[in-house]
Amino acid sequence: MIEGRLVRLRALSAEDLDAHFRWRNDPEVVHWATGDNPYFGPVSREAMATFHEARLRDNPSSELTFTVEDLADGRAIGMADYRDLDPFAGRATVGITIGERDRWGGGYGTEALSLLVGHLFGACRLHRVELDTWSGNERAMRAFRRVGFVEEGRRRASVRVGDAWYDSVEFGLLREEWAAGR
Numbered sequence: 001m002i003e004g005r006l007v008r009l010r011a012l013s014a015e016d017l018d019a020h021f022r023w024r025n026d027p028e029v030v031h032w033a034t035g036d037n038p039y040f041g042p043v044s045r046e047a048m049a050t051f052h053e054a055r056l057r058d059n060p061s062s063e064l065t066f067t068v069e070d071l072a073d074g075r076a077i078g079m080a081d082y083r084d085l086d087p088f089a090g091r092a093t094v095g096i097t098i099g100e101r102d103r104w105g106g107g108y109g110t111e112a113l114s115l116l117v118g119h120l121f122g123a124c125r126l127h128r129v130e131l132d133t134w135s136g137n138e139r140a141m142r143a144f145r146r147v148g149f150v151e152e153g154r155r156r157a158s159v160r161v162g163d164a165w166y167d168s169v170e171f172g173l174l175r176e177e178w179a180a181g182r
Helices: 014-024 027-034 045-056 108-122 138-147 175-181
Strands: 007-011 064-070 076-086 091-098 128-134 150-161 164-174
Touching: 007 108, 014 027, 014 045, 014 076, 064 108, 076 108, 091 108, 108 128, 108 138, 108 175, 128 138, 128 150, 138 150, 138 164, 164 175
Parallel strands: 091 128
Antiparallel strands: 007 064, 064 076, 076 091, 128 164, 150 164
């Protein structure tokens, strides 16, 4: 477990399936997490159970999904993950979703992301962590910047949300930037 002031990151468990299923089928969560990407949701319970079962067997040397748990009440409120971990290049890609809407805007996602990044730079000794979002998700971009991520580029008009096109915004954070910001 990795613990902060508001949240802890803990190992994904079989009991988390119901919450993850609910988040993947909440249109507002899907909207903000992925820009309405239909591959994220909606999803059947059977498909989610298969996906969830596979995540329970993740190999931490390359990828891992954590449950974000509220310290105040022990409730699962989201998920955080890393993937594409390359120890030779010293980098990984991360993602964060706070699925419980009543926890949006309270610093839970920012802290969960910060805990995950600290783990990757510390325990995994990475040099670089990266992530992306779509340009309409201002709340996510503010959280990324608060953690220390720097916007590195955009793929213009590459994310379709409804009938509109948004940029995919790429962010990166280097170990020395992380250390300087602590």
